[in-house]
Amino acid sequence: MKFDHHIHSCYSGDSHSKVEDIIKYSMKIGLDAIAISDHDTVKGSKKAMEIAKGQKNINSLIIVPSIEITTNKGHIIGLGLEEELKINQSPEEVIEKIHDENALAIIPHPYTYYRHGLFATINIENYIKHSKPNRKLKIDGVEVKNGRFLLGYGNYKTKKFSKNHNISPLGGSDSHFINAIGDCYSEMEFESVEDIFEAIRNNKTIAKGQKTSNRLIGKEFINKKIKRKYKRN
Ligand SMILES: [Zn+2]
Numbered sequence: 001m002k003f004d005h006h007i008h009s010c011y012s013g014d015s016h017s018k019v020e021d022i023i024k025y026s027m028k029i030g031l032d033a034i035a036i037s038d039h040d041t042v043k044g045s046k047k048a049m050e051i052a053k054g055q056k057n058i059n060s061l062i063i064v065p066s067i068e069i070t071t072n073k074g075h076i077i078g079l080g081l082e083e084e085l086k087i088n089q090s091p092e093e094v095i096e097k098i099h100d101e102n103a104l105a106i107i108p109h110p111y112t113y114y115r116h117g118l119f120a121t122i123n124i125e126n127y128i129k130h131s132k133p134n135r136k137l138k139i140d141g142v143e144v145k146n147g148r149f150l151l152g153y154g155n156y157k158t159k160k161f162s163k164n165h166n167i168s169p170l171g172g173s174d175s176h177f178i179n180a181i182g183d184c185y186s187e188m189e190f191e192s193v194e195d196i197f198e199a200i201r202n203n204k205t206i207a208k209g210q211k212t213s214n215r216l217i218g219k220e221f222i223n224k225k226i227k228r229k230y231k232r233n
């Protein structure tokens with residue numbers, strides 16, 4: 001079963017993808033579950049759940065609530081979180097709040113500095129070694145595959161981190177436009193949201209996928225520039 005936990009919608013501010021189109025496309029390409037993880041808002045995620053509730057024919061697609069939270073040290077995805085958190089809190093505070101809600105803390109693009117990767121800011125190995133047991137970052141999953149950053153040393157380091165610390169490896173598209181959805185995803189056994197959580201907690205996931213084509217990312221970049229120009233004028 002295939003799950004893409006990292007999709008951005010138009011509520012994210014940096015994507016134009018309509019929630020209806022995200023659902024339609026995800027079903028078309030055979031994803032079994034998705035999570036809309038917009039930056040600091042649950043509007044997209046809530047809308048997806050509303051649409052799913054109202055339509056019987058999309059019952060086959062599981063929608064997991066989610067949000068990508070901006071902490072003062074980098075991004076953290078609160079998978080299962082249905083409410084927004086204050087931005088720029090510390091990662092410890094945010095992870096604690098995520099776990100208070102029985103949600104999971106997933107670290108997206110961990111070593112990518114220019115995308116606010118958490119491990120690019122804090123030295124995670126030192127952090128784990130030296131922090132007191134009750135201050136440990138309790139991470140449930142890391143993106144070892146991210147549709148935008150599939151090559152390079154950062155991914156190698158994330159894979160090593162996932163293995164060494166027995167933390168679930170995940171694949172997420174980080175898609176900011178429709179055609180990039182599902183480029184990376186996680187393979188696991190599930191029939192419900194609870195199953196997905198179980199699989200991630202027990203490190204029963206496999207990260208799969210490929211990098212979103214540079215041609216498409218380039219096109220997105222140019223479209224953004226043109227839009228900005230028109231806005232200015
Ligand atoms: Zn991010």
Ligand SMILES: [Zn+2]
Binds near residue numbers: 008037
């Ligand atoms: Zn993202």
